[in-house]
Amino acid sequence: MDTLTLEPDAVCWSYDGEWLRIEAHGRDGLRLRASIYPQHDQPAGALLPSDDSAAVVARDGNIARITNGRIVAEVDLQGRVRFLSGDGRVLLEEKWRQRDTVTKYWTIGEPETRKISALALSGREFKPLHGGTSRITVRFEAKTGERLFGMGQYQQPNLDLAGCSLELAQRNSQASVPFVVSSDGYGLLWNSPAVGEACFAANGMRWTSDAARTVDYWITAGDTPAEILHNYAAVTGTVPMMPDYATGLWQCKLRYRTQDELLDVARDYHLRGIPLAVIVADFFHWPIQGDWRFDPREWPDPAAMTAELAAMGTALMVSVWPTVDPRSENYAEMAERGYLVNTKRGIDIHQDFLGNTRFIDTTHPGARAFVWDVAKRNYRDNGVKLFWLDEAEPEFSAYDFDTYRYHAGDVQEVGNAYPLHYAQAFHDGLKTDGETEIVSLVRCAWAGSQRYGALVWSGDIQSSFDSMRNQLSAGLNMGLAGIPWWTTDIGGFHGGHVDDPAFHELLVRWFQWAVFSPILRMHGHRDPITPPEVPFRDGIAQCDTGAGNELWSFGDDVYAILRRYAALRERLRPYIGDLMRAAHERGDPLMRTMFYQYPADPRCWTINDQYMFGPDILVAPILAAGATARSVYLPDGDWIDPWTGDRLKGGDTIERDAALDRIPVFVRADAAVIDAFADTNDE
DSSP states (O other): OOOEEEETTEEEEEETTEEEEEEEOSTTEEEEEEESSOOOOOOOTTOOOOOOOOOEEEEETTEEEEEETTEEEEEOTTOOEEEEETTSOEEEEBOOBBSSOOBOTTSTTOOOBOOBOSSOBOSEEEEEOTTSOEEEEEEEOOOTTOOEEEEEEOSSSOSSOTTOEEEESOBTTBEEEEEEEETTSEEEEEOOOSOEEEEEETTEEEEEEEEESOEEEEEEEOSSHHHHHHHHHHHHOOOOOOOGGGGSEEEOOTTOOSHHHHHHHHHHHHHHTOOOOEEEEOSOOSSSTTOOSOOTTTOSOHHHHHHHHHHTTOEEEEEEOOEEOTTSTTHHHHHHHTOBOEESSSOSOOBOSSSOBEEBOTTSHHHHHHHHHHHHHHTGGGTOOEEEEOSOSOOOSSOOGGGEEETTEEHHHHGGGHHHHHHHHHHHHHHHTTOOSOOEEESOOOTTGGGGTEEEEOOSOBSSHHHHHHHHHHHHHHHHTTOOOEEOOBTOSEEEETTOHHHHHHHHHHHHHHHTSSOEEEOOEEESOBOOSSSEETTEEOOOBOOOOSTTTTOHHHHHHHHHHHHHHHHHHHHHHHHHHHHHHHOOOSEEOHHHHOTTOGGGGGOOSOEEETTTEEEOOOOSTTOOEEEEEEOSSEEEOTTTOOEEEOSEEEEEEOOTTOOOEEEETTOGGGGGGTTGGGO
């Protein structure tokens, strides 16, 4: 029996109830699906429809082959797969270790044997579970010297992920975006929202889904990381165009308690002559979780507030939590309609922070429409167009993923897509309401979140230099995973006393670095913390608030530095606008690894503590307490130190001083953006 069949744009294999299909999808891209369950319409996952392909399908003896641009897939009679570049170089090859002697399937017509083994390991493995799913494992052969990047946001300093094991699950400060970019010229999207693991070990790559019906991944080839990322963006979507105003300074803290307090801060920025793009009304401005409206006792006139802010050139962003207290005015209707997450055992309580709550089920189209309808009535119709979608993982009090069930399926099978649908709810609602510039601050993401205007921040991180170091790798890998809009809480979220000199140093270094990131955003829960005046009101737990977190909250010396860098950010905005357009049109990250901009320079592939902010600015953050100098590698070409005016030749590593008021930055000598630095030292 012949197990291989050809279609106009696909090659297929089937045997004993198992099937495999590889089809062209996008530019230089192929999508592979395989299962032991009957074929039916498969979910698109993160992929958009695509007809941008001109596949060539052929049969050569025992091998079926599909070519789409610069990528080729081959399948043999046993269903084993490998991928090659257009010039025949192996990009990725399934790892099989079987007992039987078989014909070497890559060498046509030659009776060689291939990797005979008693291990009985398969390249694709299905372990059936109750409920019609399987634990799925896909194995690939190891590649010596390969470097791997992307995969989203993990709290670790590793930029190169080779040797790492990564949980495919969403947590507070962890965003699983399963797209990996290889130094060997390919990118792979694990197109499954299932909880699982990606293991990039020295003895092979392994992807696991804890519960799924189908192996589903997409692979592309390119000569440079930029080409790979452009191909990926074309099939998963790009960010909208960032509103011009939003590239300025954002002000936030945990938390402004009243309308008057928030307006006083905005007025102070205005009087000081510091442009303020956005100010944020953080959580617990509501009567109770799940009401999604301002409590009129502290926030009596939201429409007047947004109007006054707009007159000062500042937009209001409002925090939305997906938690619903049973005492909320919306709980009964949402529960009746099935719009809340359910548990498979135990009681329906998902989080116990200042109340026992359930999460909205963002995978339910009706739930998304319901929440937007409430948000529109209570926020949007009062002038709010920016939303902070917190708790977007969602943050279960117990991360026991096998406990919870969504409308779309058990969390083990579909859970990682929750933040994507959360962003989708507000994107679709705003778009229907006529908004054309859509950006939502979201605490998590999955592949494709970018197309819904998700500006991802790195969660509730510690105020420490170690944490800052982790965020640099997180931001760079998020960009390589196709999420170009990314930001952090400047200074970290947990901790940081406003009078502590050690924290002042951290804050200054973090702020300097954040000037050269997609969004410059102050946020944190600063010490000393003020408890609520009463712990309960109307039987509802009340939230504490942190100390001041404005630029002037840390003393005159810190204020002078922060104000100078905020002014620099203002002058950089035209350059940043160009970078935002490149992200919108092609998917280019704003923060770029050195090898992204200089892929032909081998040294750039080994650097993990400096980066390019767009094509023209090289940034070398200070990442350790007490450091006043550091080494910097300058690629070939002429560079200018904007602080001194020195002209430097690239191609070597240099040592550079870095006093507290100075971050090592270098600008390409022919770049117009050098003019933005002209007044920096005079302010």
